[in-house]
Amino acid sequence: DAGVIQSPRHEVTEMGQEVTLRCKPISGHDYLFWYRQTMMRGLELLIYFNNNVPIDDSGMPEDRFSAKMPNASFSTLKIQPSEPRDSAVYFCASSLVLAGLQFFGPGTRLTVL
Amino acid sequence: AQTVTQSQPEMSVQEAETVTLSCTYDTSESDYYLFWYKQPPSRQMILVIRQEAYKQQNATENRFSVNFQKAAKSFSLKISDSQLGDAAMYFCAYRSYTGTASKLTFGTGTRLQVTL
Numbered sequence: 001d002a003g004v005i006q007s008p009r010h011e012v013t014e015m016g017q018e019v020t021l022r023c024k025p026i027s028g029h030d031y032l033f034w035y036r037q038t039m040m041r042g043l044e045l046l047i048y049f050n051n052n053v054p055i056d057d058s059g060m061p062e063d064r065f066s067a068k069m070p071n072a073s074f075s076t077l078k079i080q081p082s083e084p085r086d087s088a089v090y091f092c093a094s095s096l097v098l099a100g101l102q103f104f105g106p107g108t109r110l111t112v113l
Numbered sequence: 114a115q116t117v118t119q120s121q122p123e124m125s126v127q128e129a130e131t132v133t134l135s136c137t138y139d140t141s142e143s144d145y146y147l148f149w150y151k152q153p154p155s156r157q158m159i160l161v162i163r164q165e166a167y168k169q170q171n172a173t174e175n176r177f178s179v180n181f182q183k184a185a186k187s188f189s190l191k192i193s194d195s196q197l198g199d200a201a202m203y204f205c206a207y208r209s210y211t212g213t214a215s216k217l218t219f220g221t222g223t224r225l226q227v228t229l
């Protein structure tokens with residue numbers, strides 16, 4: 001298996017633009033997680049899905065952030081409009097079961113100018 | 114809410130030596146998981162080792178072992194025979210055992226340097 005796949009690996013955009021980050025979980029994994037890593041706040045969970053349904057989105061910072069999982073093999077995290085403080089590394093992770101090991105993707109480094 | 118504290122922002126170890134990274138956590142739960150993740154410069158988050166709180170025996174994975182002290186809420190990582198490839202950020206993480214609270218709570222990380 002190729003592991004968790006994220007795209008793009010790097011994204012540079014200007015303030016106010018829409019940004020879409022993509023994730024393909026490991027096949028067969030029922031849980032998908034989006035994390036954000038910043039110097040100030042470290043690693044924090046934004047949202048997670050079970051069988052394509054959002055379960056806990058309490059970590060989503062504000063309405064500018066939205067996440068979807070239209071099918072078992074694809075999820076997006078969208079920021080609209082983006083702001084410089086959104087600059088971070090965004091990780092996607094997946095696990096087979098709720099209490100299972102979470103496998104992380106390589107991350108997307110987002111820079112908002 | 115659970116919190117995870119890593120009090121060592123940076124550590125350094127000579128190749129082939131042993132180093133211990135500290136982690137403490139705060140929780141009111143009795144059952145939970147603890148993890149150590151490694152993040153090399155590639156940014157990939159790699160699971161190093163996992164410990165279930167109900168297990169008294171400390172987890173071991175090759176050169177990596179933990180010292181789990183449940184009463185003290187301490188979970189340190191020992192790396193034996195350190196190698197250059199061990200240089201990375203190391204994150205301690207906590208996760209509830211049951212329920213819908215499946216999120217990982219991470220510490221702030223310890224940057225490990227390995228010198229010749």
